Amino acid sequence: MARVDVKKTYKLYIGGKFPRSESGRSYEVYAAKKGTFLANAAQGSRKDARDAVTAARAAQPGWASATAYNRGQVLYRVAEVMESRRPQLVQEVRDAEGLSPAAAESVVSQAIDRWVWYAGWSDKYVQILGGLNPVAGPYFNISASEPTGVVAVLAPQESSLLGLVSVIAPAIVSGNTVVVVTSADRPLPAITLSECLATSDVPGGVVNIITGKAAEIAPWLSSHRDVNAIDLAGAAGAEGVDWAKLEEASADNLKRVLRPAGTGSDAVEPDWTQTPDLSRLTAFLETKTVWHPKGR
Amino acid sequence: MLPRKAPIQMSPFEYAPAPESRAVVDLQSSYGLFINGEFVDGGGNAFKSISPATEEVLAEVSEATDADVDAAVKAARTAYTRVWSKMSGADRGKYLYRIARILQERAREFAVLETLDNGKPIKESRDVDIPLAAAHFFYNAGWADKLEFASLPGGANPQPHGVVGQVIPWNFPMLMLAWKIAPALATGNTVVLKPAETTPLTALLFAEVCQQADLPPGVVNIVTGAGPTGQAIVDHPGIDKLAFTGSTGVGKMIARAIAGTRKKATLELGGKAANIVFDDAPIDQAVEGIVNGIFFNQGHVCCAGSRLLVQESIAEEVERRLKRRLGTLRVGDPLDKNTDVGAINSKAQLDRIIALTDAGESEGAERWDNGCALPDKGFWFRPTVFTGVTQTHRIAQEEIFGPVLSVLTFRTPQEAVAKANNTPYGLSAGIWTEKGSRILWMADQLKAGVVWANTFNQFDPTSPFGGYKESGYGREGGRHGLEPYVKGTH
Numbered sequence: 001m002a003r004v005d006v007k008k009t010y011k012l013y014i015g016g017k018f019p020r021s022e023s024g025r026s027y028e029v030y031a032a033k034k035g036t037f038l039a040n041a042a043q044g045s046r047k048d049a050r051d052a053v054t055a056a057r058a059a060q061p062g063w064a065s066a067t068a069y070n071r072g073q074v075l076y077r078v079a080e081v082m083e084s085r086r087p088q089l090v091q092e093v094r095d096a097e098g099l100s101p102a103a104a105e106s107v108v109s110q111a112i113d114r115w116v117w118y119a120g121w122s123d124k125y126v127q128i129l130g131g132l133n134p135v136a137g138p139y140f141n142i143s144a145s146e147p148t149g150v151v152a153v154l155a156p157q158e159s160s161l162l163g164l165v166s167v168i169a170p171a172i173v174s175g176n177t178v179v180v181v182t183s184a185d186r187p188l189p190a191i192t193l194s195e196c197l198a199t200s201d202v203p204g205g206v207v208n209i210i211t212g213k214a215a216e217i218a219p220w221l222s223s224h225r226d227v228n229a230i231d232l233a234g235a236a237g238a239e240g241v242d243w244a245k246l247e248e249a250s251a252d253n254l255k256r257v258l259r260p261a262g263t264g265s266d267a268v269e270p271d272w273t274q275t276p277d278l279s280r281l282t283a284f285l286e287t288k289t290v291w292h293p294k295g296r
Numbered sequence: 297m298l299p300r301k302a303p304i305q306m307s308p309f310e311y312a313p314a315p316e317s318r319a320v321v322d323l324q325s326s327y328g329l330f331i332n333g334e335f336v337d338g339g340g341n342a343f344k345s346i347s348p349a350t351e352e353v354l355a356e357v358s359e360a361t362d363a364d365v366d367a368a369v370k371a372a373r374t375a376y377t378r379v380w381s382k383m384s385g386a387d388r389g390k391y392l393y394r395i396a397r398i399l400q401e402r403a404r405e406f407a408v409l410e411t412l413d414n415g416k417p418i419k420e421s422r423d424v425d426i427p428l429a430a431a432h433f434f435y436n437a438g439w440a441d442k443l444e445f446a447s448l449p450g451g452a453n454p455q456p457h458g459v460v461g462q463v464i465p466w467n468f469p470m471l472m473l474a475w476k477i478a479p480a481l482a483t484g485n486t487v488v489l490k491p492a493e494t495t496p497l498t499a500l501l502f503a504e505v506c507q508q509a510d511l512p513p514g515v516v517n518i519v520t521g522a523g524p525t526g527q528a529i530v531d532h533p534g535i536d537k538l539a540f541t542g543s544t545g546v547g548k549m550i551a552r553a554i555a556g557t558r559k560k561a562t563l564e565l566g567g568k569a570a571n572i573v574f575d576d577a578p579i580d581q582a583v584e585g586i587v588n589g590i591f592f593n594q595g596h597v598c599c600a601g602s603r604l605l606v607q608e609s610i611a612e613e614v615e616r617r618l619k620r621r622l623g624t625l626r627v628g629d630p631l632d633k634n635t636d637v638g639a640i641n642s643k644a645q646l647d648r649i650i651a652l653t654d655a656g657e658s659e660g661a662e663r664w665d666n667g668c669a670l671p672d673k674g675f676w677f678r679p680t681v682f683t684g685v686t687q688t689h690r691i692a693q694e695e696i697f698g699p700v701l702s703v704l705t706f707r708t709p710q711e712a713v714a715k716a717n718n719t720p721y722g723l724s725a726g727i728w729t730e731k732g733s734r735i736l737w738m739a740d741q742l743k744a745g746v747v748w749a750n751t752f753n754q755f756d757p758t759s760p761f762g763g764y765k766e767s768g769y770g771r772e773g774g775r776h777g778l779e780p781y782v783k784g785t786h
Binding site for chain 1: 548551552556563739744745746747760765769774776784
């Protein structure tokens with residue numbers, strides 16, 4: 001007789017731990033193509049989002065003050081662990097996105113490579129983006145980038161792993177911490193990614209992942225006073241999400257808003273296979289300029 | 297043996313009045329809007345621009361209606377499509393160089409007009425505002441044909457947004473105009489700019505400069521008016537990008553107004569900067585820095601050092617020396633070359649300063665002012681210091697935007713950082729200490745876009761300026777200041 005296998009319970013990832021939703025709710029997740037039942041994912045709530053913001057805020061100063069070299073190594077380690085879990089990620093991406101085995105392999109490869117690409121930026125973007133300013137006077141004057149703080153991220157609805165990596169990595173490489181709302185219908189690769197993060201020396205609270213419906217959770221993040229920025233990528237194709245409303249609420253504390261791709265009021269999910277530029281990284285940076293007189 | 301002279305009784309050092317001549321300014325009785333290279337009458341009710349130092353009417357200015365703003369945006373769009381977007385960067389740059397040179401040539405005229413309309417001391421408009429405005433045009437002129445080297449989004453081919461709407465405040469009218477227009481034009485955008493209601497005159501004089509420079513019509517359009525005119529710019533569907541300097545309240549309204557659209561915005565908003573003095577600081581220099589930090593431009597400065605955080609062990613000495621120094625500030629006729637502190641820009645602003653300082657007193661802080669004589673007419677406020685201020689006092693939390701300093705104390709660097717960052721704002725900060733490692737540690741900890749160490753209120757066209765948190769987003773000045781004016785930024 002075939003062995004009865006052990007099914008995995010998919011939970012949230014908050015403050016380095018894997019809790020169930022405080023609401024006690026879960027929802028059924030199905031495979032994209034065959035419609036077979038995959039798992040009961042935790043359905044994150046407003047309170048889960050607020051707990052995640054608290055965890056992200058607590059982790060932010062420590063993560064930002066880690067040396068850039070250290071952040072780079074920690075993030076590179078995530079790619080190593082992703083590689084070691086490749087079969088699991090491939091299977092989950094296949095199920096979530098309805099891809100052929102070869103296509104899913106390719107997506108996972110790109111996701112790992114994307115993570116490595118961003119990890120390598122940790123000790124480089126500051127030099128590219130800042131430097132000495134030649135002011136007309138006897139002053140030393142220098143501009144440097146700093147992380148903006150806590151970033152709320154609506155992860156893409158379609159691209160469950162490559163898209164997810166493409167929004168998380170650029171936000172955290174500079175020292176921000178994130179609260180991520182996953183794809184509603186394709187949340188499982190995100191939880192496996194959080195298992196990679198948890199075993200890669202990424203401090204608890206740097207990445208917090210909430211599975212569930214963006215329409216339910218995003219309004220609380222966009223109006224949250226202790227969130228500094230919001231990435232609305234996942235508004236594209238999210239049921240019941242009006243990104244204009246989220247941007248409007250974000251104005252209450254002047255969050256930095258990264259709008260979804262598209263024209264006019266449309267939100268479209270970009271082609272995540274395209275080679276990225278620095279825009280998702282720079283969206284969550286502040287420029288600090290320091291002056292000091294020169295003299296003998 | 298020579299006879300001893302009796303000691304001389306020192307009298308207060310009196311200055312004779314040294315007024316700058318107004319003759320250099322040729323004021324018209326009324327001004328129109330500057331649309332498509334020409335002055336036209338606005339559709340709204342004309343309003344008066346007065347001198348805040350004397351309350352005399354300087355000129356009548358047109359109020360731009362929605363239709364006027366629409367005409368200005370259309371002129372800017374046509375100029376963008378037909379002329380400016382097709383012109384080489386080198387030629388755009390040469391127009392900006394021309395403008396910079398004309399501003400230098402007419403610097404005294406601009407300085408006097410700025411002082412008349414704004415109330416700021418002539419020594420500041422003459423030595424700071426106007427030279428810096430010219431320098432911003434000169435600096436950005438050189439970028440116009442070098443944008444592919446500026447590491448901008450778009451890389452080798454950075455693209456302008458198109459038509460930019462710009463709304464500027466009354467505290468540095470010409471300088472803010474230069475901060476806004478120079479990088480917008482250098483990157484290939486055309487602009488519709490609204491100067492502040494109370495200080496429109498130098499912007500209108502700048503329109504003449506555009507004519508003298510033969511700038512193609514419609515590249516720069518100036519529309520005057522109050523809040524509704526600004527709203528019309530913000531809401532106009534033909535505007536691709538907004539740049540605003542002003543209050544955090546209005547900045548939030550703009551952010552809400554453009555939510556869900558594809559309009560971009562740069563917001564330079566309020567501040568409540570901490571100026572932090574450690575016990576090893578050079579005290580005399582620090583006192584000068586404190587005075588410059590909060591009494592420069594009557595304290596009408598978004599990055600003003602309005603909260604003095606002084607280490608407890610030297611607090612009494614700093615307060616004593618500060619008050620002695622404030623006793624020597626000369627408050628009065630802004631056109632007098634000896635004047636240190638000029639007029640409050642408007643009655644409305646004076647009322648706000650009075651309301652907040654009254655709150656400071658009623659909440660229990662100790663009020664002191666330098667007791668100087670004030671002119672009979674105009675809007676004036678004595679340089680004022682509050683001691684015994686706590687973090688919850690309104691005068692420690694809210695932007696006063698006037699010549700009012702709130703003094704708080706601290707014991708350790710950690711406490712200084714915690715107090716300095718205890719504000720929704722994050723525009724600027726000051727640090728005074730002789731210890732280099734402490735400066736760098738403090739600079740890392742402070743959530744502020746500009747940190748001045750052992751100096752304050754320094755500005756330069758090459759130096760990015762802008763805030764963290766609710767002081768807004770985007771940077772102006774330097775290479776960074778180009779970024780918001782090309783596509784691909786947020």
